[in-house]
Amino acid sequence: MKLFGFRGGVHPEALKHHTEAHPIRKLPMPRRLYIPLQQHIGAPAKAEVEAGDRVDKGQLLARSQGLISAPVHAPTSGTIVAIEERPAPHPTGLPVKTIVIETDGQDRSFLNATAAGDPFNLSPEEIANRVGQAGIVGMGGATFPSAVKLMPNPNSPIHTLIINGSECEPYLTCDDRLMQERPNEVIDGIRLIRHALKANCAILAIEDNKPAAYAAMMHAAEETGGVQVIQIPSRYPMGWEKQLVQIVTGHEIPHGQLPGGVGVCVHNVGTAFAIHRTLRADHPLLSRIVTVSGGAIKRPQNLEVPIGALISDLIEFCGGLTEPPARLVMGGPMMGQVMPHQQVPIVKGSSGILALSHHEIDDGPERPCIRCGRCVMACPVGLMPLEMGAKMRSDDVTGAEALGVQDCISCGCCSYVCPSKIPLVQYFNYAKGELQSRRAAKSKTDQTREWAQARIERLEREALEKAELKAQRAAAKAEKEARSAERKAAEKSQ
Amino acid sequence: MIISILTLTIIGAILGLMLSAVNRLLPYKEDPLIKQVTEILPGTQCGQCGYAGCSQAAAAVIEGEAPLTLCPPGGPSMARQLAEILDRPLEQQSSDDIVLPSLANVISEQCIGCTKCIQQCPTDAIVGAPKQLHMILDEACTGCGACVEVCPTEGILLAEMPLTLGNWRWSKPAKPNPFRTPAISREGIA
Numbered sequence: 001m002k003l004f005g006f007r008g009g010v011h012p013e014a015l016k017h018h019t020e021a022h023p024i025r026k027l028p029m030p031r032r033l034y035i036p037l038q039q040h041i042g043a044p045a046k047a048e049v050e051a052g053d054r055v056d057k058g059q060l061l062a063r064s065q066g067l068i069s070a071p072v073h074a075p076t077s078g079t080i081v082a083i084e085e086r087p088a089p090h091p092t093g094l095p096v097k098t099i100v101i102e103t104d105g106q107d108r109s110f111l112n113a114t115a116a117g118d119p120f121n122l123s124p125e126e127i128a129n130r131v132g133q134a135g136i137v138g139m140g141g142a143t144f145p146s147a148v149k150l151m152p153n154p155n156s157p158i159h160t161l162i163i164n165g166s167e168c169e170p171y172l173t174c175d176d177r178l179m180q181e182r183p184n185e186v187i188d189g190i191r192l193i194r195h196a197l198k199a200n201c202a203i204l205a206i207e208d209n210k211p212a213a214y215a216a217m218m219h220a221a222e223e224t225g226g227v228q229v230i231q232i233p234s235r236y237p238m239g240w241e242k243q244l245v246q247i248v249t250g251h252e253i254p255h256g257q258l259p260g261g262v263g264v265c266v267h268n269v270g271t272a273f274a275i276h277r278t279l280r281a282d283h284p285l286l287s288r289i290v291t292v293s294g295g296a297i298k299r300p301q302n303l304e305v306p307i308g309a310l311i312s313d314l315i316e317f318c319g320g321l322t323e324p325p326a327r328l329v330m331g332g333p334m335m336g337q338v339m340p341h342q343q344v345p346i347v348k349g350s351s352g353i354l355a356l357s358h359h360e361i362d363d364g365p366e367r368p369c370i371r372c373g374r375c376v377m378a379c380p381v382g383l384m385p386l387e388m389g390a391k392m393r394s395d396d397v398t399g400a401e402a403l404g405v406q407d408c409i410s411c412g413c414c415s416y417v418c419p420s421k422i423p424l425v426q427y428f429n430y431a432k433g434e435l436q437s438r439r440a441a442k443s444k445t446d447q448t449r450e451w452a453q454a455r456i457e458r459l460e461r462e463a464l465e466k467a468e469l470k471a472q473r474a475a476a477k478a479e480k481e482a483r484s485a486e487r488k489a490a491e492k493s494q
Numbered sequence: 495m496i497i498s499i500l501t502l503t504i505i506g507a508i509l510g511l512m513l514s515a516v517n518r519l520l521p522y523k524e525d526p527l528i529k530q531v532t533e534i535l536p537g538t539q540c541g542q543c544g545y546a547g548c549s550q551a552a553a554a555v556i557e558g559e560a561p562l563t564l565c566p567p568g569g570p571s572m573a574r575q576l577a578e579i580l581d582r583p584l585e586q587q588s589s590d591d592i593v594l595p596s597l598a599n600v601i602s603e604q605c606i607g608c609t610k611c612i613q614q615c616p617t618d619a620i621v622g623a624p625k626q627l628h629m630i631l632d633e634a635c636t637g638c639g640a641c642v643e644v645c646p647t648e649g650i651l652l653a654e655m656p657l658t659l660g661n662w663r664w665s666k667p668a669k670p671n672p673f674r675t676p677a678i679s680r681e682g683i684a
Contacts, residue, residue: 038659094659395666426667433663440661441571444595445536448567448636451617452538458618 001203001230004250006243008380009235010413012170012334014209018293018300020173024181026304027317029076033101033308034086035061039347040137041144042068047099053080056110058284061099064132070145070348071135074101075286075306077108089311089330089347093340101308119279120195124152127196127279134278135285135348139270140164140175140239141331143349146271149260150196159263161199162248163190163227163272165206165213168238169332172352174289175269177302179206179213183220186269189276190227197265202227203248204269209234236334237411241266243380255407270351290350292318295357296325305346311353312342325355334412367420375414375424381407385414385424392427397434405431527556527579534575535565538616540638542566556580567636569595596637596652598630604649611641611650 038044045062049055055074064071078101085095119127132147167175179186186204194202204221206214208231221227232238232247242253244266251262259266267275270288277283286306293300298319305314311328315321329336330350346353375385383404391399405428414424531552538548543564545551554560555576562584563573577584598619607625619635622628630641630650642650655661 088659090659090662092657092659092662094657094662096659392666423667426664429664430666437661437663438571438574441569444636445534445568445572447634448536448538448617451619451634452536455616455618 001228003230003232004247006246006380007382008378008413009237009243010378010416011234012236012416014234015170015293016173016176016209018171019291019302020176020210020212022177022301024177024289024302024304027306027309027314029103029105029107029306030309030313031103032081032310033075033078033103033306034310034345035072035075035099035101035308036086036088036345036347037062037072037097037099038088039072039143039307039349040070041142042066042070044097045069045072047083047097049080049083049099051080051082054078055080055101056108058110058286064135064145068145068148070137070147071133071284072099072307073135073284073286074110075308076101076103077106077110078103087340087344089337089339089344089350091338091340093344098345119192122279124150124196124198127192128152131275131278133284134274136271136274136278137285137348138268139274139288139348139351140268141335141349141351143347146267146275149265149267150193152196152198153260156260156263158197158260158265159200160249160265161190161194161197161202162244162259162264162266163193163202163204163269164239164241164244164266165204165210165217165269166232166239166244167210168207168234168236168240169334169336169352170236171293171354172291172332173293174291174302174351176210176213178273178289179210179269180216182273183216184223185276186217186273187220187224187227188280189272189274190267191224192275192279193265193267193272194226199265204229205232205244205248206230207232207234207238236413237380237409240380240409240411285348288346288348288350290314290346291352291354293352294325294329294354295360296321296323296355298322307348308345310343310345311339314346314353315342315355321355323357326358326361327354327356329354329356334416335410362421364421366422369420369422372419374417374419378413378417380411380413381409383408385428388431389414389422389424389427392431397431397438400428400431401435406435408432525556528552530579531556531576534568534572534579536567536616536636538567538636538638540567540616540636540640542638542640567595567638595655596639597632597635597655598637598639598641598650598652600628600630601649601651602627604647606647606649608646610644610646614640614644616640 037047043066046065047062049061056077057074059074060071061074062072081100081102083099086098087093088096128147128150131150132145136146137143138146165175165179190202190204204217204227206217206229214229214231217229221229237243241259245259245264246252249264253259253262274285287304289302290305291302292314301318303314303317328339330339331337331352333354369386371386379385388400388403388405391403408428410425410429412425418424532549535548535552543551543560545554551560551564555562555564562576562582565572573584605627607622607627609622609624611628612620612622616638617634617636619631620628620641621631637652639652642652
């Protein structure tokens with residue numbers, strides 16, 4: 001298959017050898033699970049259970065609220081200990097509402113293991129509904145509710161389904177192992193998504209540094225047909241949706257648009273697997289595969305982890321730490337988030353836990369920009385990181401916005417290649433946050449003005465009503481007086 | 495009768511023409527800046543700035559009597575907008591500390607349900623009825639503090655909006671590199 005080119009990108013050392021050869025192991029069920037109500041983009045889920053309730057595996061814990069939201073389910077049986085604020089898997093560890101389950105080790109299932117009919121007979125709407133009810137979100141890390149992407153949109157029909165098996169982040173091998181070990185399930189999931197979208201073709205794109213996964217998927221795809229498996233060159237950020245669409249179809253997605261705009265839909269292999277489980281076995285999203293790696297981990301490997309297990313549970317199962325980690329990261333080393341401590345839970349979008357040792361991180365002192373332009377070459381979006389960085393250094397957010405900082409995807413390529421070690425991507429995150437605050441403040445001011453106006457109008461209306469009432473009363477009084485005067489006059493005349 | 499109607503009509507017409515001529519020849523020059531600045535200000539006439547209302551505040555800030563940061567409900571973003579319009583430098587706030595707007599909170603033990611605050615609130619953000627506990631809608635509250643002043647029991651407090659995952663933002667990278675020294679406490683929580 002002919003591939004198209006794209007600009008930018010970097011070739012970081014893959015470092016996948018730590019984990020790519022070890023089979024996926026199941027994490028023993030931890031004693032307690034901490035399940036945040038917000039694990040996805042959109043509105044947080046609303047708790048349906050209370051402290052003290054006993055729950056079974058697969059039972060609904062919190063309902064989705066609104067169109068862009070996702071429910072959460074109990075990963076195993078046990079008792080709800082509390083619904084409270086707990087540190088979120090976020091760089092600040094700020095609190096997020098979390099359901100705490102004390103597991104009972106029985107794994108009593110609420111689910112009915114027998115599959116209900118052939119999912120290929122379901123309509124696209126039914127498939128999207130069931131995927132939505134199963135709480136499936138983008139498993140590559142974006143955590144966008146998958147059902148929204150499956151809902152048929154008559155305005156932009158999907159002709160091509162691309163399944164993202166690129167896994168371009170260094171260290172991570174969870175998708176690689178998934179494709180090697182469960183290829184038939186992944187292919188089935190892809191065929192189901194294709195059926196739901198009524199796409200003409202389904203393409204599974206795998207980076208060429210994963211030959212074993214490619215061979216396994218090729219084999220599985222040949223058996224069933226309907227899915228084309230291709231190899232794409234290894235380059236970061238190949239797994240970024242727009243980049244993937246460009247290299248496979250040649251379409252560049254315009255500024256501010258989604259892949260649906262060019263008739264393409266992108267899902268991750270992990271999502272395809274989760275959709276297969278939901279539609280074939282009525283199994284909501286209860287666990288995910290997580291790569292536990294990094295120089296400070298004793299036995300790096302891939303684990304199948306129930307949602308809500310703490311990072312410390314995973315690290316303990318992998319033999320603990322060989323040294324205090326210089327940095328604890330959730331996700332990949334390029335786009336992942338630094339974690340405040342080990343007591344935060346695994347969520348639906350956690351693809352990896354990296355405990356990086358001192359020699360794996362490189363933060364030398366920041367030096368002046370020499371305007372070498374390497375960041376411009378590396379930027380996959382086509383921005384000028386050096387110029388935007390200079391603007392942000394002097395807090396010129398408007399200037400950075402004019403240079404397109406809103407289109408930055410925070411892939412970190414510019415920071416990676418910068419010979420002066422300027423924290424460029426951090427500057428852009430700062431800029432995007434600042435712009436977001438400004439938008440929020442502006443909408444609040446506009447709203448305030450509206451409300452103030454409404455109040456003024458209300459007061460005027462009330463004053464008017466009062467005046468009218470007063471006038472009416474005065475008129476009534478005058479009439480009464482007139483009448484009594486008439487009566488008196490009449491009496492007198494008699 | 496006819497003479498008096500005619501006389502009055504003629505006098506009226508002449509006076510009208512004179513007025514329109516004066517208006518055309520000697521137009522009243524309203525400072526367009528005042529209009530521009532008044533549009534930016536919230537228009538709640540809350541009086542937090544110390545001026546009678548928003549248009550007086552606009553005049554004062556244009557004259558340079560009031561600082562750009564005069565409007566507490568408007569916050570830093572309004573100060574920035576004013577700085578742009580008036581082309582005056584805004585003193586840089588240190589970007590390390592995140593400035594969050596304040597919100598009013600009713601202390602439920604102290605509220606006697608007098609409805610005084612409800613009548614004062616410029617955005618109708620307080621809900622309640624006589625002798626019932628009042629409540630403040632966070633989305634509509636501008637933190638102007640008008641309610642705090644009228645509360646007879648000191649039952650309303652202004653407090654900074656709590657930092658949440660929703661309003662948290664990345665701060666400007668500290669020099670040299672934000673991750674060299676952990677910016678966040680790594681103390682575990684049991």
